[in-house]
Amino acid sequence: MxxxxxxxxxxxxxxxxxxxxxxxxxxxxxxxxxxxxxxxxxxxxxxxxxxxxxxxxxxxxxxxxxxxxxxxxxxxxxxxxxxxxxxxxxxxxxxxxxxxxxxxxxxxxxxxxxxxxxxxxxxxxxxxxxxxxxxxxxxxxxxxxxxxxxxxxxxxxxxxxxxxxxxxxxxxxSSGDSLDRRGYRLERNEAPLRETLAATIVALTGWDGSIQLCDPMCGSGTIPIEAGLLASRKPPGFGRAFGFQHWLDFDGLLWDRIVREAEAGIRNLPVGLITGYDQDSRALALAGRNAAAAGFEGQIHFFHAELEKFQPEGEKGIVIINPPYGKRLGEEDDLKELYCRIGDIMKQRCRGWTGYVLTGNLELAKYIGLKASRRFVLFNGPIECRLLRYELY
Structure with missing residues (x-):
């Protein structure tokens, strides 16, 4: 070219x-x-x-x-x-x-x-x-x-x-496959959070890897893994192919240098920095495999636990929760209790931490029972959502 x-x-x-x-x-x-x-x-x-x-x-x-x-x-x-x-x-x-x-x-x-x-x-x-x-x-x-x-x-x-x-x-x-296709997600569970949205959520929290980050409803692990990529200084496109590599003016030497520089800056995650919890054993197994595929085997820890058993360790950190939104008929009533529990757990067990909840249902969010200090508008596919920030004094 x-x-x-x-x-x-x-x-x-x-x-x-x-x-x-x-x-x-x-x-x-x-x-x-x-x-x-x-x-x-x-x-x-x-x-x-x-x-x-x-x-x-x-x-x-x-x-x-x-x-x-x-x-x-x-x-x-x-x-x-x-x-x-x-x-x-x-x-x-x-x-x-x-x-x-x-x-x-x-x-x-x-x-x-x-x-x-x-x-x-x-x-x-x-x-x-x-x-x-x-x-x-x-x-x-x-x-x-x-x-x-x-x-x-x-x-x-x-x-x-x-x-x-x-x-x-x-x-x-220039990208070829969409940039959210990092390559680590081996399967898609029922309601996956797109990698780019998970990375946006982590970025909006301001988390930089200096304090703990927990996801009590981690599913297949997308939020913890995206946090791991950020904290380890690993580029999200590492190891995948891009459209520009097929172009006539592709500079292979330049690309190799850029990749080598990025690889030299990657670091291991401190033990216990990022954790995920879920009550679904199949989702947790998938989260572990996804984390290993992303290069974080033994670095991001996942635990089988119901939300009621979630107890973060440490005096401060970031907790991110992506609960169901209840978009199907009849689901909303069933989820009111879940949102109440989320509020109770953040109030009782996450003091000193900062909580974030992503939801596409603001009516359900009222049942958290806490006043959000900030609201970010995000879209999960076609669903307009809010990322709600809670200061848990």
Whole structure:
């Protein structure tokens, strides 16, 4: 891929080849935008700006590699190629065809197109994706004599098309699989908490590994494991593959150096720093296997215990609880007692600690019987939730 530091106009399209300074967008679960912005600033990204559903920023190739490796709360990172007006299929095809796809994709490679639309004349995402694919393969065939094939499951290059108010933005997906796919979750239990949301929760608590962290309803262990990644200084993307590794301009030497630097900074967790508890023995067994897959065998400790038996050790720490929300008919009444118990346990056994409860049901949260000192709005998939902070004096 070329490294030009300017914008090229082709017809109505403003085309920005992958360049020394790239315009990027980190797609983020709703509610995590400010956390991701702070992560990007820590990584040295420039021009960080919070937007709806993500964070825009600028960086070079090294910054792009580091962002994919280190971002804990983002879902994927897109690198903008072009932006052009688009009110009909002709403008869509011509704008896509104007991009120098042959410098990005060779005929022997595979591609896939993802599309999202909002408030635009073109209203069918499948049609937009199909016309995009047609323009790309036609342009490559015209220059190379043959065309790439489509592989929606595991493409070499994934193209993202975002059509908003008749402006089409075309990007390359540098992440490949979603960044929440860390690789340690061996199975998915009934109601898994996405890794990126778990990392966001840990970040919002301000926990830095200097005091204990407990999860009394840990399930398959996602919150303790994400806390472990943070405290051990282990990048969440360690050991997995990324989309940019298939790109024509992939710098393997640079990537190897970045990974080696990250690996050198990893440290073991202190004994007893992070613990998880659950009454479901199957979930606990899965949590142990997940923690081992993440590199924390013997470092994160899980205990089989009902919530009533939970008793944290130490004078201070962070306790994070993600109870059921009761979204199914009849479940809410059954859960009132659980939320009462959560409040009683935090009041009676967690004095000196700080408690956090993530819930998608504010009516049930009232039964905790404590006044939240702060409320963070987060989304668990489509469910609007609150992360409630309790000072347990």
């Amino acid at each position: 070329s490294e030009k530091n300017h914008i090229i106009r082709r017809g109505n399209a403003l085309v920005a080849p992958l360049e020394v300074t790239m315009k990027c967008f980190a797609a983020v679960p709703r509610g995590a935008e400010e956390v991701t912005a702070r992560e990007l600033e820590t990584l040295g990204a420039n021009g960080v700006q919070i937007a709806k559903g993500g964070v825009a920023f600028e960086c070079g190739r090294e910054g792009l590699y580091r962002a994919n490796l280190w971002l804990r709360t983002a879902s994927r990172i897109l690198v903008q190629l072009a932006s052009f007006p688009c009110t009909n299929q002709g403008e869509l095809y011509n704008g896509m065809y104007a991009i120098d796809w042959a410098s990005l994709i060779k005929p022997e490679m595979t591609l896939a197109v993802d599309c999202s639309l909002r408030d635009s004349a073109l209203t069918h995402s499948g049609f937009v994706a199909l016309k995009t694919k047609d323009a790309i393969v036609d342009r490559i065939r015209s220059e190379c004599g043959s065309r790439p094939s489509v592989n929606t499951a595991a493409p070499d290059v994934r193209i993202n098309v975002h059509l908003l108010k008749n402006v089409c933005t075309v990007s390359l997906d």
